[in-house]
Amino acid sequence: MARVFSGIKPTGGVHLGNHLGALQNWVSLQDRADAVYCVVDLHALTVPHDPDELRAATLSLAQILIAIGLDPDRCTLFVQSHVHEHSECAWIMECTAAFGELRRMTQFKDKSEGSDFVSGALFTYPALQASDILLYDTNQVPVGEDQRQHIELTRDIAVRFNNRYGDTFVVPEAVIPEAGARVMDLQHPTAKMSKSDESPQGTVLLLDEPSVVEKKIKRSVTDSGSEVRYDPAEKPGVSNLLAILGAATGQSPQRAADGIERYGDLKAATAEAVIEMLRPIQERYHELAADPAETGRLLAKGADKARQVASATMARARANLGLLEA
Ligand code: ATP
Numbered sequence: 001m002a003r004v005f006s007g008i009k010p011t012g013g014v015h016l017g018n019h020l021g022a023l024q025n026w027v028s029l030q031d032r033a034d035a036v037y038c039v040v041d042l043h044a045l046t047v048p049h050d051p052d053e054l055r056a057a058t059l060s061l062a063q064i065l066i067a068i069g070l071d072p073d074r075c076t077l078f079v080q081s082h083v084h085e086h087s088e089c090a091w092i093m094e095c096t097a098a099f100g101e102l103r104r105m106t107q108f109k110d111k112s113e114g115s116d117f118v119s120g121a122l123f124t125y126p127a128l129q130a131s132d133i134l135l136y137d138t139n140q141v142p143v144g145e146d147q148r149q150h151i152e153l154t155r156d157i158a159v160r161f162n163n164r165y166g167d168t169f170v171v172p173e174a175v176i177p178e179a180g181a182r183v184m185d186l187q188h189p190t191a192k193m194s195k196s197d198e199s200p201q202g203t204v205l206l207l208d209e210p211s212v213v214e215k216k217i218k219r220s221v222t223d224s225g226s227e228v229r230y231d232p233a234e235k236p237g238v239s240n241l242l243a244i245l246g247a248a249t250g251q252s253p254q255r256a257a258d259g260i261e262r263y264g265d266l267k268a269a270t271a272e273a274v275i276e277m278l279r280p281i282q283e284r285y286h287e288l289a290a291d292p293a294e295t296g297r298l299l300a301k302g303a304d305k306a307r308q309v310a311s312a313t314m315a316r317a318r319a320n321l322g323l324l325e326a
């Protein structure tokens with residue numbers, strides 16, 4: 001069975017872009033692959049953060065992941081910092097990645113521009129991500145479109161390491177869904193919906209109340225003209241709503257447009273589909289949130305399972321690199 005690995009940062013509320021672009025896919029892959037999913041808390045440290053918020057966000061993110069359908073009995077679900085091999089392997093990845101390769105990463109450019117403080121780790125971030133993926137002999141990495149470049153870099157690092165030091169890492173590939181691969185901000189439909197950018201009205205969170213979801217979608221920015229048609233270049237706002245409606249109802253954005261004539265009807269249909277999709281997720285989340293100790297136990301079990309694979313890969317990498325045995 002193929003090994004699948006993916007990660008999500010505990011940097012704020014989970015939003016529709018995360019869900020439609022990546023998480024829905026994570027859920028369905030559980031039954032078709034040996035799936036390993038990680039709350040990547042170390043990646044959240046690359047920007048200044050509040051410790052209490054990080055702790056709460058990490059726990060809550062794990063609970064959201066279980067609420068959307070990840071089953072700790074059918075996949076491995078754990079927190080990155082609980083498995084020390086991630087940081088250890090990241091150093092080796094930094095030694096294998098070229099400076100010029102890291103400098104070309106667009107996520108670094110986007111996240112560093114205009115910031116008062118840019119950490120060194122924000123620059124080397126993709127090396128930690130490569131470590132996450134390569135530690136698990138991963139074949140496939142389900143992610144949104146924005147992560148394609150990081151997965152390509154991970155492949156290049158794996159190939160380079162294997163050529164230099166002998167076969168050590170499996171070379172992974174990205175798996176990117178067509179529908180929902182890039183959900184855009186409802187207020188700025190040419191920028192991706194994102195939890196850390198300051199656009200609360202443009203971002204629908206999975207835990208938003210139905211009335212809030214409705215308000216955000218009804219106030220979303222549409223385009224000039226009045227025709228409902230999927231055309232991301234000419235009609236970014238309308239196309240984004242069609243992509244959301246399509247992904248929420250399991251059809252293509254083009255099909256989602258069938259029978260909808262007016263912008264108002266498109267907004268109403270999209271709001272209703274999203275609210276219905278979120279209802280069972282929110283119910284399950286509130287049950288889980290009532291018993292944080294149980295989530296803690298599930299995550300500890302997940303970390304034990306993950307560590308077994310990660311430590312075997314690290315042992316192989318150490319030996320091939322010529323690090324003296326302890
Ligand atoms: P941040 O805003 O802090 O960068 P993020 O919202 O991009 O965070 P991540 O934790 O970085 O979220 O990403 C988790 C997964 O969600 C990744 O696979 C990513 O590709 C996907 N994803 C994030 N935003 C979108 C989006 N707008 N559309 C589709 N997929 C997305």
Ligand code: LTN
Pocket residue numbers: 005006007008009040043128129132133141143147150
């Ligand atoms: N960089 C990713 C999050 C991430 C990830 C990973 C995704 C960290 N490690 C490993 C897939 C596999 C992001 O910003 N969305």
